[in-house]
Amino acid sequence: MIEIAVKYLENVTGAKPWTGNADRVCRGCVIDSRQVETDSIFVAFPGERVDGNDYASQAIEAGAACVVLTREPSRELIRQADDHECAIFTADDATEFLLRLAQGYRARMRCTVVGITGSIGKTTTKDVLCALLATRYRVHATRGNYNSLIGMPLTILAAPRNTQIMVLEMGMDSLGQIERLSRCAQPTYSIITKIGSSHIGLLGSRENIARAKAEIVCGMAPSSVNFEGHHSKLILNGEDEFTPFITAAFAKPAGVDVVLCGTSADDDVSATNIELDQNGSPVFDLMFANGAQFKTKLGITGKQAVPNALYAAAVASELGIPQFTIDEVFREAQITGHRQEVRLAANGARVIDDSYNASPESMAAGLDLLSTLPCRGARVAILGEMGELGDEAPRLHQLVGAYAASKKPGLLICVGDENARQMASAARLMGMDEDGIQVVPDCDKLIARYSHVLAPTDLVLVKGSRFVGLDRFVEEVC
Numbered sequence: 178m179i180e181i182a183v184k185y186l187e188n189v190t191g192a193k194p195w196t197g198n199a200d201r202v203c204r205g206c207v208i209d210s211r212q213v214e215t216d217s218i219f220v221a222f223p224g225e226r227v228d229g230n231d232y233a234s235q236a237i238e239a240g241a242a243c244v245v246l247t248r249e250p251s252r253e254l255i256r257q258a259d260d261h262e263c264a265i266f267t268a269d270d271a272t273e274f275l276l277r278l279a280q281g282y283r284a285r286m287r288c289t290v291v292g293i294t295g296s297i298g299k300t301t302t303k304d305v306l307c308a309l310l311a312t313r314y315r316v317h318a319t320r321g322n323y324n325s326l327i328g329m330p331l332t333i334l335a336a337p338r339n340t341q342i343m344v345l346e347m348g349m350d351s352l353g354q355i356e357r358l359s360r361c362a363q364p365t366y367s368i369i370t371k372i373g374s375s376h377i378g379l380l381g382s383r384e385n386i387a388r389a390k391a392e393i394v395c396g397m398a399p400s401s402v403n404f405e406g407h408h409s410k411l412i413l414n415g416e417d418e419f420t421p422f423i424t425a426a427f428a429k430p431a432g433v434d435v436v437l438c439g440t441s442a443d444d445d446v447s448a449t450n451i452e453l454d455q456n457g458s459p460v461f462d463l464m465f466a467n468g469a470q471f472k473t474k475l476g477i478t479g480k481q482a483v484p485n486a487l488y489a490a491a492v493a494s495e496l497g498i499p500q501f502t503i504d505e506v507f508r509e510a511q512i513t514g515h516r517q518e519v520r521l522a523a524n525g526a527r528v529i530d531d532s533y534n535a536s537p538e539s540m541a542a543g544l545d546l547l548s549t550l551p552c553r554g555a556r557v558a559i560l561g562e563m564g565e566l567g568d569e570a571p572r573l574h575q576l577v578g579a580y581a582a583s584k585k586p587g588l589l590i591c592v593g594d595e596n597a598r599q600m601a602s603a604a605r606l607m608g609m610d611e612d613g614i615q616v617v618p619d620c621d622k623l624i625a626r627y628s629h630v631l632a633p634t635d636l637v638l639v640k641g642s643r644f645v646g647l648d649r650f651v652e653e654v655c
Contacts, residue, residue, distance in 0.1 A: 178204060178205040178206075178334060178335050178336070178337070178338075179203070179204070179205065179206060179218075179278070179282045179334045180202055180203070180204050180338075181202070181203050181278075181281075181282075182199070182200060182201065182202050182203070183197050183198060183199050183200070183201050183202075183203060183242065183243055183264040184199035184200065186203075186243065186264070186266060186278075187266070189277060189278060189281040190266075190268065190274050190277040190278050190281075191268075191274075191277065192245060192266040192267060192268040192274055193266060193267045193268070194264065194265075194266050195250055195255060195258075195264075195265040195266065195267065196255050196258055196259055196264065196265050197243065197258065197262070197263060197264020197265060197266075198262045198264065199264075201216075201242050201243075201262060201264065202216065202242070203216055203217070203218045203242040203243050203264075204216040204217065204242070205217050205218065205334070205335070206218040206219075206220065206275070206278065206331065206334040206335075207219055207220070207331075208220050208221075208222055208229065208271075208275075208327065208331070210229070210232035210233075210235045210236045210239065213235075213236045213239040213240065213241050214239070214240060215240035215242075216240065216241075216242040217236075217239075217240070217241045217242065217243075218241070218242065218243045218244075218245065218278075219232075219233070219236035219241045219243070219244045219245065220244075220245045220271050220274060220275060221233055221236075221244065221245060221246050221247060221271065222247075222271045222272075222327070223247050223248075223271070229271075230246050230247060230248050233246060233250070233254060233265075234254060234257060237254075237257055237258055237261050237263045238257075238261070240261075241263055242262075242263060242264065243263065243264040243265070243266060244258070244263060244264070244265055244266075245266045245267070245268055245271065245274055246265065246266070246267050246268075247267065247268060247269070247270075247271050248267070249267060250265050250267070272326050272327060275326075275327060275330040275331065275334075276326065276330050276357060276358075276360075276361045277361075278330065278334065279329075279330030279331075279333040279334050279361050279362075280330075280360070280361045280362075280363070282333060282334055282336075283333050283343075283361070283362060283363060284363070286336065286338065286340060287405065288336075288340050288341055288342060288343055289341065289342045289343070289365050289366070289405070289407055289496070290342070290343045290344075290345060290362050290363060290364040290365055290366075291306065291342065291343070291344045291345070291364060291365070291366045291367070291368070291492055292345050292347055292358075292359060292362055292364035292366070292367040292368070292393050292396075293306075293344065293345065293346050293347065293367070293368045293370065293488075294346070294347040294348070294349070294355055294367075294368070294369055294370070294390050294393050295368070295369050295370025295371050295372070295373075295390060296370070296371050296372055296373030296374065296375040296386065296390070296536060296538065297370065297371055297373050297375065297536055297538055297539045298370035298371055298481075298484065298485045299324070299346045299348070299370055300346065300512065300513050300516065301477065301482055301485040301512050301516060302368060302370055302485040302486075302488050302489055303318060303319060303344050303346055304510070304511070304512040304513055305477075305485060305486050305489040305506070305507070305510050305512070306344055306488070306489035306492055306493065307344050308506050308509075308510060308511075309489055309490070309493040309498050309502070309503060309506050310342050310344070310492075310493060310496065310498065312498065312502050312506065313496075313497065313498060313502075314341040314342045314496070315337070315339055315340055315341045315342070316340070316341070316342050316343075316344060317332075317335075317336040317337060317340040317342075317343050317344075318332075318343065318344040318345070319332050319344065319345055319346040320332070322348075323346075324345070324346035324347055324348040325348055325354075326354055326357060326358065329345055329346070329347060329358050329361070329362065330361060332345060333345070333361070333362065342496070343362075345358075345362050345364070347359065347362070347393060349389055349390075350379050350565070351379060351380070351389070352380065352385065352388065352389050352392075353389075353392070354389070354392075355389055355390060355392040355393050355395075356392035356395040356396075358393075358396075359392060359393045359394070359395045359396030359397065360395055360396040361396065362396060363396045363397070363398075364393065364396060364397055364409075365397070365398075365404060365407050365408075365409055365410075366407075366409070366410050366411075366412065366492050366495065367393045367394065367397060367409075367410075367411050367412065368411075368412040368488045368492065369390050369391065369393065369411070369412070369413055369414075369423065370414070370484070370485060370488060371414060371417060371484070371538065372386055372387045372390060372417055372418075372419040373386070373536050373537070373538040373539075374386075374536055374537045374538065374566065374569070374573060375536040375565060377565075377566055377567060377569050377573075378565045378566045378567020378568065378569060378570065379565060379567065381567075383419070384419070384422075387419040387422060387423060388426075390423075391423045391426070391427040391428075392427075393411075394411060394427045394428055394431045394433055395431075397409045397411070397431060397433050399431065399432030399433060400432060400433050400434040401432060407495075407496075408434070409433050409434065410433070410434050410435070410436050410491075410492075410495060411423075411428050411433050411434070411435050411436070412435075412436045412438060412488050412491050412492060413435055413436070413437055413438070414437070414438060414439055414484055415437035415438060415439030415440075415441055415443065415444040415447075416439045416440065416441070420437070436491050436495075438484060438487035438488055438490075438491055439484070439487070445465070445466040445491065446463075446464070446465055446466070446487050446490055446491045446494070447463075447464045447487070448461040448462065448463055448464075448483050448484075448486075448487055449461065449462045449464065450462045451480055451483055453479075453480065453549055453550075454474070455550075455551055456478070456519070456550075457478035457479060457519060457546055457549065457550045458474055458475055458476060458477065458478055459474065459475045459477075459479070459480055459482060459483050460472070460473075460474045461473065461474075461483060463487075463490065463503070463504075465494060465500075469500055471500060471504060473503070473504045473507045473508065474507065474508050475507050475508070475510055476507070476508055476509050476510040476511060477510050477511070477512055477517070478517050478518075478519055478529070478546060478550075479517050479542060479543075479545070479546040480542075480545065480546075480549075481517075481539070481542035481545070481546075482512075482517070486507060486510070490503050490507075513533075514530070514533070515530050515531070515532045515533035515648050515651070516530075516531060516533050517529060517530075517531045517542075517543065517546060518530045518531075519550075520651065520655045521655065522631060522637075522654045522655050523654065523655065524631060524632075524633050524654075525633030525634075526554075526631040526632065526633055526634070526635040526636070526637060526654070527550075527552075527635070527636050527637070528637045528639060528651055528654060528655055529543065529546060529547060529550075529636070529637065529638045529639065529640075530639055530648070530651045530655075531543045531638065531639060531640040532561075532639045532640065532641060532647040532648040532650075532651055533643065533648070534642055534643050535560075535561065535563045535640050535641050535642045536563060537563065537573045537576060537577055539640070540560065540563070540577045540580070540581075540640055541577070541580055543638050543640040544558060544580060544581055544584045544586075544638065545584070546638070547584065547586065547636065547638040548584040548585070548586075550636055552634070552635070552636040553634040554632045554633070554634025554635040554636065555586075555587035555588060555632065555634075555635045555636075556584075556585075556586045556587050556588075556635075556636050556638075557586060557587060557588045557589075557590070557631070557635055557636070557637040557638070558581055558584070558586040558588070558589045558590070558637075558638045558640075559590045559592065559623065559627075559637060559638060559639045559640070559641075559647065559650065560577065560581065560589070560590070560591055560592065560597075560600060560638075560640055560641060561591075561592040561593055561597070561620075561640065561641020561642060561645030561647050562574070562592065562593035562594070562596040562597055562641060562642060562644075562645055563577070563596070563641070563642050564642040564643075564644055565642075570596055570599075571595075571596065571599050574596040574597075574599040574600045574603070575599050575600070575602070575603035576603070577600055577603075578591070578599065578600035578601060578602065578603030578604040578607075579603045579604065579606070579607045581600070581604055581609075582603070582604040582605075582607035582608065582609040583607065585609075586613070586638075587613060588613050588614075588615070589601070589604055589609065589613060589614050589615070590615045590616075590617060590623065590627065591604075591614070591615070591616045591617075592616075592617050592618075592619065592620065592623055592641060592645055592647065593618070593619070593641075593645060594618065597616050597617075597618075598616055601614050601615075601616050619645075619646075620645060620646045620647055620649050620650055623647075623650050624649065624650055624653050627650075628650065628653045628654050631654065639651050
């Protein structure tokens with residue numbers, strides 16, 4: 178974790194010092210006063226419900242070496258800080274303080290950074306890549322949803338000093354955010370997984386989403402620069418319709434070389450002859466630009482996981498991971514829970530737990546898997562509403578409902594309010610039997626009506642945005 182003397186904080190972050198022992202060394206950084214340990218930096222974030230500034234006194238008592246406020250400290254707080262040899266700083270913007278502090282620590286570590294963004298597939302790509310890199314390097318990576326303007330710098334600040342590679346997810350909900358994250362992290366390698374419809378309600382169009390994701394190039398050095406033996410590379414999907422735009426408008430002007438991954442012979446890393454085995458695991462031929470080729474298999478279910486594995490293989494290959502290791506890791510690959518994880522219900526039914534989140538593209542991928550896996554009983558699709566789609570929400574929910582009908586499940590259960598009804602209506606319009614379509618208002622009603630009616634031979638897809646809470650249904654039946 179970060180270790181920095183109080184006297185250096187002003188130069189690194191631009192924050193204003195009020196009091197403190199200049200030689201005291203700070204260790205670690207938190208934004209929750211309950212997580213303060215001896216010598217922590219506590220950064221107070223103002224909020225609508227909770228104002229972190231109100232908890233500065235508790236942080237001092239808990240042993241903080243420094244508290245960073247967004248308002249002027251009271252005389253009483255300064256006296257308390259002096260009594261505990263705790264420094265006090267103020268910053269106009271707590272988020273910017275964190276980003277600058279993390280950027281300074283990242284620069285001192287001089288490790289290789291891999292940045293990952295995209296509408297879907299970020300976590301799968303990260304999980305596979307970390308498993309590959311961990312066979313040779315000391316790796317530190319994003320945990321949970323720590324991929325925001327606050328979460329990513331906290332991830333950097335928590336990295337051990339001997340970290341060799343950091344793998345950082347970068348999320349956003351508006352233009353400009355990934356640029357700030359990228360300038361903080363300064364990635365050597367960056368991956369844009371896919372330009373989908375997530376956040377279209379916030380950004381207005383997929384082109385704007387592509388622009389926002391492409392900002393990851395902003396913190397990258399030109400590929401002509403040699404940084405400790407590595408040259409910057411941007412990893413893109415060769416089949417994504419926005420790849421030419423990102424290459425021409427962002428990568429080339431920045432002097433960053435592009436590596437393409439996909440299913441075409443023109444791609445630098447490609448997968449061909451993709452098939453699913455009886456457990457839904459993809460089996461395919463993996464080929465690199467140098468002509469090396471071998472058959473491999475993913476321990477992850479669904480064809481949608483193959484592009485994510487290719488991105489990981491592209492970066493791993495650049496970092497010297499041998500092909501036989503890539504094959505071994507692919508076969509044992511596992512991903513963070515609630516993402517197309519095939520689980521066994523208590524009564525024997527198989528449940529495709531994809532309840533972590535949802536977008537139109539990932540809904541389609543889940544339905545593809547449901548229709549592909551072998552099943553002796555009924556195929557059941559439990560689909561929750563999708564968030565952050567704005568004015569496009571009715572149309573995109575209708576598209577999902579129509580696509581669900583085309584896969585001919587035995588039962589379609591739509592969970593939610595108006596958008597759930599839009600899915601159901603579209604499924605009916607596409608000819609799905611009325612008796613095979615149900616709408617329930619929330620997860621509680623879903624559990625009450627359907628948790629005990631699954632047959633041991635059924636195959637069930639559970640998919641929806643996080644706010645619907647369908648993971649509770651999975652835990653109830655499994």
